[in-house]
Amino acid sequence: MAEEQQLRLDLDELRHLESIAKRPRVLSLLSSEIRDLDAKLSRVTAVTAAARQAAVAAEKVPVNVDAVNRSYVTLGSFSWDQDNDKIKIYISIEDAEQEKVDTVFKPMSVDIKFHDIHGKNYRFAIPKLNKEILPEKCKLVVKPNKVIVTLVKASKGNWLDLHLKEDKLKPNLDKEKDPMAGIMDLMKNMYEEGDDEMKRTIAKAWSDARSGKTADPLKSYP
Structure with missing residues (x-):
């Protein structure tokens, strides 16, 4: 000045x-x-x-202090199956509530956060899927002792794995983009x-x- x-x-x-x-x-x-x-x-x-x-x-x-300080336990217990059009992932977790689940589907990734389950937060993430999905058609349904995630394939066919070989299942730690x-x-x-x-x-x-x-x-x- x-x-x-x-x-x-x-x-x-x-x-x-x-x-x-x-x-x-x-x-x-x-x-x-x-x-x-x-x-x-x-x-x-x-x-x-x-x-x-x-x-x-x-x-x-704006800074969401709660979100910054929030920690998550990685969910590693799950199974999955598929048909020509869809993949279903079965995550073992009890007492999850639909309204306390944040789900982010992207063409090549899945990130699911479960909040406030007996005082803890949990996370299931696949940073890089094996192939592309259609995010707008994917969904999550909460059951008493598990969660069912349905991924709709962008192209029909068989997947050999859920994730790319070089990106084993792990939490997605990518930071939000700086506005x-x-x-x-x-x-x-x-x-x-x-x-x-x-x-x-x-x-x-x-x-x-x-x-x-x-x-x-x-x-x-x-």
Whole structure:
């Protein structure tokens, strides 16, 4: 912010000098300097605005404390069978409640979370299925002592296994995507492709926008 203000003051003074200058060479020098400073001010203003937007948006991202601190017990007891169109997975678990089950079906993965079963949370996940499924047609049904998961195959045929050989059954620990990734990528690209002056400007603008509340994520860049 301080740099932007100084640039504006410099421009005001240069324009004043231009208005009273008489000699063509002086006018040309002043005009050239004004153009350079004007372009620099535009870059600094854009970077500062982007950094401020990123900082404000980051502070507004809701954090579900319960979800962050929640731990899960991996469910490993299950069986499965199939026909030409579907796969059925039978998970051994008692006292699960349909409304306390979070199910995420994707074309190549399954992630199921069981909440608050006698004070514990459980999870069954296949990060990479053997073949594609149709998420919108898959379903889960809770029974007294088990859960039945029906996966609808994207293409008919026999599966040799539920998961890819290199991805044995395990909890899916992939983190949620950072909603700030797009803005951060833009800032990093501007930083990496800019000259030394641009890098200093971006780093300073980001630091000012954050007002010292968090560490500057660009410090790791040369």
